[in-house]
Amino acid sequence: MVLQISQRDSRVLTASSRRPRASRFALMGAAAALAFGVAMGVPAPSAYAEAPQTLATVTGPSSFADVVDRVKPAVVAIKVKATEEDHDHFDVPGLSPDDPMYRFFKRFGEDGGRGQKHVTMSQGSGFIVSPDGYVVTNNHVVEHASEVEVALDSGKTLPAKVIGTDKRTDLALLKISDGDKLPYVEWSSANPRVGDWVIAVGNPFGLGGSVTAGIVSARGRDIGAGPYDDFLQIDAPVNRGNSGGPAFDTRGAVIGVNTAIYSPSGGSVGIGFAIPAEVAKDVVAALKEKGAVSRGWIGVKIQNVTQEIADSMGLKSTKGALIAQPQKGAPAEEAGLKAGDVIIAVNGEKIETPRELARKIAAMGPKKSVDITFLRNGAEKTVKLTLGVLPEEKEARADNDFGGGDGGEITGLGIEVAPASEVRGAGREGVIVTDIDPSGSAAQKGVRRGDVIVEAGGQTVNSRADLASAFDAARKEGRRSVLLRVKSADGMKFVAVPVKAG
Template sequence: MTHPSETNPADTSSSNSNPSTAPRCGLFSARRFALMASVVAGLGAAAYGLAPSAPPSFVSAAHAQVNKDVRQVERPIGFADIVERVKPSVISVRVKIEEKQSANEDDLPFPPGSPMERFFRRFGGPDGFPGGRGPRGRGHLTTGQGSGFFISADGYAVTNNHVVDGAEQVEVTTDDGKTYKAKVIGSDKRTDLALIKVEGGSDFPFAKLSDSEPRIGDWVLAVGNPFGLGGTVTSGIISARGRDIGNGPYDDFIQIDAAVNKGNSGGPAFNTAGEVIGVNTAIYSPSGGSVGIAFSIPSATVKNVVAQLKDKGSVSRGWIGVQIQPVTPEIADSLGLKKPEGALVAEPQANGPAAKAGIESGDVINKVNDQPVKDARELARTIGGLAPGASIKLGVLHKGAEKTVTLTLGELPNNVSPKSFNPESRSERPGQGADVPNLGLTVAPARSVAGAGREGVVITSVDPGGASAERGLKEGDVILEVAGKSVATAGDIRSALTTARDENKNSVLIRIRSGDASRFVALPVGKG
């Protein structure tokens, strides 16, 4: 503890500070030292909440600045006050589902091997199934648990779609231990959100969805029902934003390092203002437990989806009818772009809004309503966030020239599930074909191979060490275009490569069809 004499700005005496014996420069130094000591002592007193005696005006100003700086760097010592305020809004969600068929991998609506599929195998329930459900039997009810939170006093609450999907009965338990019946108002599989309505009350404590975007490094509190233990709080920081975990085109997750485990699904992530910045929906874990990598759906997405679910029980999204893919640096180089930005149109859907507006394969969409489009994911989220029937303007790079097209958005279909093109299902195997050594391929005209269609050339073999194999081309893929020109033979491909070399291009853009989906791949032209 500081002795009182140490905080007295007036105490600047010294045994050898006699002005009569000190030279002039020494007197000046002593006065300056006394003045500086007075200021320092005053600042020290300010920092400890003590007031110096009769401070000069400029010391008072310094005092005020120090207090301001101290306030700016203050951080909460604990989260007890925040938790006390927000925890009553968080609920435990328990569901009962009538199971009618045995479990298999097709029960999950996510691509095999994707992060979300792995999440459900490890995080969703005792046997990896959504909502904490066990293996599906026949003719009996199984139960699952998750979390949620009230968003209004009259009982509307948010949780995950996978928590309540297919539920016959829904019950919620509030923080004070009371149990209520609830019903599902609507759900959205694409964002994994659901809105439920709790019956039997009109003054439930509720949480506010944040209007501001969180920053990386901000504190975050996860509240939920891990392992059925009841209301549990964990803390951490926001680790990243805009995460794509392979769940779909609308991925825009907040990554947090607060511990989130099975049963936390649907629970809120709060900021230090007590506002919900996200809904906890998935974790990444090699072991099944928390390793400090969890993902939350941003509050902006939650607001949009919940508003539609409350209004009509479902979510409508804008749709332009195109298959799109990212513009990689190689693709950008092939197209003569300065930066790998925008969304490359792999194929417009027949009679879709984009096709009717004149958008073609190979076009790059780089603006929506005069706002730049960073990448394919941003285009999907932007279009999906607009209402069907809205008129929009798209900025498009078409064969090297900028143009603007106007179209009316359609509504995104709910059953977009193209069939896979399986080369093993053909009535006959591809023939030997002709070599394209620069690309490490052997190809044959598609019309000569049963099941390959009438357009393009089908890949009959791929050199495992070649450029094509490195970029994911495989036997059975059909090459439709090379450098924007249709091809029907191996000679057409070789001719296009020669032209690209003559134009001093490093790579050439190839459009291929794999199954029912089209995409572009940039391949090096090589040497002739």
Template sequence: MAFPLLPGSEQNGQSRPAPRRGLRVVLLGAVATAALTGALTTGFVSPHSAVAETAAPIAAQAPSASPVSFADVVDHVRDAVVSVKVKITETADASDDDDDNSDSPRPGQIPRLQPGDPLERFFKRFGQPGMPHPGGPGKPHSAQAQGSGFIISSDGYVVTNNHVVEKATEVTLTTDEGKTLHATVVGTDKKTDLALLKIKEDGSYPHVKFSSATPRVGDWVIAVGNPFGLGGTVTAGIVSARGRDIGAGPYDDFLQIDAPVNRGNSGGPTFNTLGDVVGVNTAIFSPSGGSVGIGFAIPSETAQSIIASLKDKGAVARGWIGVQIQPVTDEIADSLGLKSSKGALVADAQDNSPAKEAGIKSGDVILGVNGERVDGPRDLAKKVAALGPGKKADLLYWHDGAEKTVAVKLGSLPDEKEAAKPAALQDNSALAGLGLKLAPASSVQGAGNDGVVVADIDPEGSAAQKGLRVGDLILEAGGRAVSKPSEIAAIIADAKKDGRKAVLLRVKSGEGTRFVAVATNPAS
């Protein structure tokens, strides 16, 4: 059974999960359904200016021993924590109700009701999934979402999650005392799920500050927020782990905490016992929809730099070298003559990219950036993104059995619209659907010059079910000799357009040469 990370913001009392990826879990929900999509850094951007602090931040004294009570800390911080409510305008889509052509409800969805059912009017009134929206299909309608946030400066800057305020047409904040304030969205960053708001009303507001110390596993933490729309709520626990990758994006670096957080806690702060913010609550891992003691928070060191960039420019700029990378398996390391599996294998270098211009090629392994060794693809992406566009970086890489160094001038990470444009790398969706990652045989030492090597494979993917394994050499696809992954992807795509259900691969392995039929539409 897959246990989803359930949304932390609520819309009309109902949260919808975001698309699944990575560990088969879902990030905390979107403002009324917007999901966090993966891409770059968890805040490794040098701030150009500090977030405004015109008054002494709220802080409590550290206890001399494990606290008997958190009441003093809570008294110091609770006035800076707010409930965030947003209004958005959506267009009802028939696919919301009928996309699965099934009468079975999706998780969190009510069963379909027959016309005249006594419950029909109740659910229609509250806009539940599975019921027609007022005004009919395709008509714009208002929706609400809610979460949590916290004030970080006396002049009223507020931190929350991007998915809480994404697509918002109106944002209101409610303080612990019940006062309602209006706010504008200064900037958002989908890649780290962070957003910065500014209170419209003038005034000097109670606020908290980010911690300058990294919490240790086992340290006490306190989560404050607005679970289930109940209002200010406090829970306590410990830091369970650091550096968690939950499949939210290529730069996951979450704190795992066991302080109970639930729907509506999204964007709320996690404090240490000094009253400093050590994390921004973002996701939970749960089979039931409620807390089971596994929550995830964006670390303060990530949030600080992202928020500073949002305040300064309204957006976050990240460095980019333009390579598609993948982990180095033990088999790949051995075939390339590497002593360890650390580093990032370049599956392809994009045309006109900084890496391509510097001579980085498919089959090279990037080992370090500016003298710091790279553990894997995620670590490389963080380091490059942190440097920012226009900066120079010395890349240490493995090429033809030897280490080399090259200077690269970093570009700017393309936005999502640019990244979605057709390109050689985007042509390989067919391979991703099969659960395959391929590399030209010529780039893998000992594989020869003909064919394409299976560099990595999803053990649950359709290709693995057909018997393909890491290290297999694909010589032909659809009766044609191949030497590049893109050629196989193109052949599969053409076969799909022609209505064929499968493509025949000629595969060479340790057991000999054989043919394997792979589906052109693995999901079907």
């Protein structure tokens, strides 16, 4: 199964299997007839009428036609002409693209030259949120756009301008050039509940004006799209071209912006994801006012505290956000926060996960003074810092030190290492994993060929001997694992690796 973040015309959200017709249920026997009768508010069969308990009657709308008539004119098709550059070309002599070292050097090394530019035409969906023609859609629908047109439900096509985009939430705001007294829809003021009806309207496969219905399947979904994931999961069928379109409640208010699908085939299988209205409306307001979104920032790479990491660090709980690396010159470093600290509260409010920390800090905005409570060596401490402005995303690159060197295997880990300073592109600090046994303990905990181990058990590692010494010390002390600080293509992280008898 593949999670697909919807891309313009060919990578749009989808979600949900089709609902069976009621008449089919009615033909499936007494049990099905009972379920059908209860759902439609029809008297239950006599077998259940004699039961001592009373069954609650559940009712639902007999039709969505009235709400669709109200909202459909405000839903538009987005047509985009874009110029893109192909960055897929990358060559490393002697390495296959399937080799982990190839991905390591592609991420940290030079990109091997500029790609070819080409023009693409694509489509998506959107919806008008003001009578003067402001339109909400997904960022990936209009990313790299050189021309944007909006096709109204009436069939009229109008040029539009990109007012602002936000990659981190995948939202964009457009403005129809000559918009005046256009039909529009409003954001919902209430958060939907799991089980509530949802109506999706959009432009699947370029067909335009298509309507589907389902329910809210879950809230607060993290699909790995970014640090602020908080998606609604819906089962209203949506397909390629629906991306950026609205999800409505039964009153016709927008509860979400359709964005992604989970699908083995690229089509609807009943699992789609929408950005909640409470997130989208704040982002859209900021884009309308400033053309961009300013978020608070402390400048740390953070990760979950697993049970193994908690045991390695002597922590009583897995709650909080573990600092893998503070960024140089960032507010966190200036306040004295260090790698290995575990943030457990912000302004006295408990933090249970890294994602919760990221959302809370971002929502506060820059230049705010906050109290950060953290654990260091088992002791609770608090520092005050001033939030910075979350910078634009930058590609991480390692230092370009070139050379070669010998390595050696670490007993019980299943890895061979060499000083990072002797391997091209690996940097000056730590040891690089040059070979790894897929069945070894290090590989099973996520260590990969090309990773650079910079610390083991809280001590700096610059040689095979340093790493081996850390594991020998752990064995003598009877510890079950050693906490490694590892630099990978995805950034800095902590990994707890079990100690095996040497």
